Amino acid sequence: xxxxxxxxxxTASRARExxxxxxxxDRRALARILTAVENRTPVAEAALRTLYPxxxxxxxxxxxxxxxxxxxxxxSALIAELRGRGRTVAVVAVDPSSPITGGALLGDRVxxxxxxxxxxxxxxxxxxxxxxxxxxxxxxAAAAVLDACGFDLVLLETVGTGQGEVxxxxxxxxxxxxxxxxxxxxxxxxxxxxxxxxxxxxVNKGDRAGAQRTASQLRAMLVAVARVGTARRGPAPxxxxxxxxxxxxxxxxxxKQPEVLVTTATTGEGVPELxxxxxxxxxxxxxxxxxxxxxxxxxxxxxxxxxxxxxxxxLAPARREATETTLRAVADHALDPFAAVDRLLASLQKx
Amino acid sequence: MTDRPIKVLIAKPGLDGHDRGAKVLARGLRxxxxxxxxxxxxxxxxxxxxxxxxxxxxxxxLSILSGAHMTLVPRxxxxxxxxxxDDVIVVVGGIIPDDDAVxxxxxxxxxxxxxxxxIAEVGEFLRANARPRD
Numbered sequence: 001x002x003x004x005x006x007x008x009x010x011t012a013s014r015a016r017e018x019x020x021x022x023x024x025x026d027r028r029a030l031a032r033i034l035t036a037v038e039n040r041t042p043v044a045e046a047a048l049r050t051l052y053p054x055x056x057x058x059x060x061x062x063x064x065x066x067x068x069x070x071x072x073x074x075x076s077a078l079i080a081e082l083r084g085r086g087r088t089v090a091v092v093a094v095d096p097s098s099p100i101t102g103g104a105l106l107g108d109r110v111x112x113x114x115x116x117x118x119x120x121x122x123x124x125x126x127x128x129x130x131x132x133x134x135x136x137x138x139x140x141a142a143a144a145v146l147d148a149c150g151f152d153l154v155l156l157e158t159v160g161t162g163q164g165e166v167x168x169x170x171x172x173x174x175x176x177x178x179x180x181x182x183x184x185x186x187x188x189x190x191x192x193x194x195x196x197x198x199x200x201x202x203v204n205k206g207d208r209a210g211a212q213r214t215a216s217q218l219r220a221m222l223v224a225v226a227r228v229g230t231a232r233r234g235p236a237p238x239x240x241x242x243x244x245x246x247x248x249x250x251x252x253x254x255x256k257q258p259e260v261l262v263t264t265a266t267t268g269e270g271v272p273e274l275x276x277x278x279x280x281x282x283x284x285x286x287x288x289x290x291x292x293x294x295x296x297x298x299x300x301x302x303x304x305x306x307x308x309x310x311x312x313x314x315l316a317p318a319r320r321e322a323t324e325t326t327l328r329a330v331a332d333h334a335l336d337p338f339a340a341v342d343r344l345l346a347s348l349q350k351x
Numbered sequence: 352m353t354d355r356p357i358k359v360l361i362a363k364p365g366l367d368g369h370d371r372g373a374k375v376l377a378r379g380l381r382x383x384x385x386x387x388x389x390x391x392x393x394x395x396x397x398x399x400x401x402x403x404x405x406x407x408x409x410x411x412x413l414s415i416l417s418g419a420h421m422t423l424v425p426r427x428x429x430x431x432x433x434x435x436x437d438d439v440i441v442v443v444g445g446i447i448p449d450d451d452a453v454x455x456x457x458x459x460x461x462x463x464x465x466x467x468x469x470i471a472e473v474g475e476f477l478r479a480n481a482r483p484r485d
Contacts, residue, residue: 028436031404103381107391109391110390116398124405
């Protein structure tokens with residue numbers, strides 16, 4: 001017990017020290033908090049309790065799209081544009097972890113090298129660590145830490161995504177989906193998934209043949225179709241982007257009508273227009289949509305913590321054996337998973 | 352939650368363009384279960400130090416084939432110390448003459464890996480010598 005108290009005190013004072021330094025602008029302390037968040041240590045929890053109430057001011061922008069579409073290069077170009085206007089910016093760039101070894105190659109910084117001596121740019125790579133939605137499970141918390149530390153914008157760059165990784169839409173206020181020229185025919189543009197959650201679609205590599213045509217097709221299929229759809233559709237249960245079955249979806253039955261832009265990240269062409277579109281989206285009447293995104297974000301974080309806590313409680317020494325017996329019974333098909341959850345929840349109630 | 356991968360920065364400071372070795376090592380360490388931040392060619396010492404700080408890496412691995420290691424490595428070491436990253440170990444790979452290796456070790460370099468080193472050896476060294484994770 002004495003040992004436990006000492007650990008708790010150490011954790012609290014370490015967290016207090018790091019948060020005080022990070023809030024005062026110490027980038028090393030900020031980096032160490034982010035590591036704690038990634039590793040989900042007790043210091044991270046204590047730090048987040050202090051930092052979360054200070055967050056909520058930054059514009060959280062998600063950047064997603066297929067591998068090689070130019071996400072990192074576009075982020076780099078956006079940083080240049082933002083810095084030219086005196087705005088501060090942090091980046092959380094996620095790359096996939098190996099499902100086999102747990103290792104990861106985080107290569108997004110290769111395209112973001114020009115800001116080494118600029119204290120108002122902070123770039124952090126994160127491995128997805130087995131999380132499948134395009135981000136790491138701790139990316140939203142990392143963004144909250146950067147937000148609390150006063151960055152004007154926090155850019156969340158996902159792993160290269162396909163059609164289904166829509167989680168970023170819940171983590172960000174504004175979601176930019178990148179496409180390459182000749183991404184496919186118009187049918188690709190009307191499939192459900194990633195493009196549905198875009199607030200802005202950027203057709204990157206605008207200097208390649210076909211970029212304008214791809215943008216026109218996307219405009220035709222996304223914007224025009226969304227208008228028609230809006231007129232005809234009633235509420236669609238579960239149509240939400242963030243958390244199927246959560247409290248959010250019924251609020252957002254209508255498809256978005258994204259702006260479609262053409263950018264050339266390597267030259268910076270179209271990037272001022274992209275930033276203007278981001279600012280427009282933030283300032284626009286889509287505030288209710290953003291409130292919905294924020295609620296989805298809160299929900300996702302709270303459910304995740306609830307799941308973690310529940311699991312930790314069920315695996316605490318007093319319950320571990322019973323929990324493992326229940327899990328084995330499911331593995332043996334002696335118990336169905338629903339009955340197992342009934343049993344586990346009941347064991348939590350008799351404390 | 353208990354499994355915290357060691358985070359390694361692989362950087363290629365200086366002006367030579369031979370990054371095959373750095374890429375192979377980055378890929379190999381990935382397969383050894385490390386989280387590798389690869390920053391690519393032509394890094395200035397300042398870029399290396401900034402990346403090490405922002406990424407909060409446990410290890411800085413420098414690949415140098417240009418012969419400029421006696422200039423670049425001590426400078427990077429100094430910048431890391433100035434940034435408060437005393438607990439980050441620095442390792443160097445490339446063509447380093449024996450006399451220089453002695454001097455670099457005295458300047459604080461934890462490991463020097465020449466041609467013929469296997470990736471498994473590097474991985475083992477890093478697991479044994481990287482700072483403990485908190």
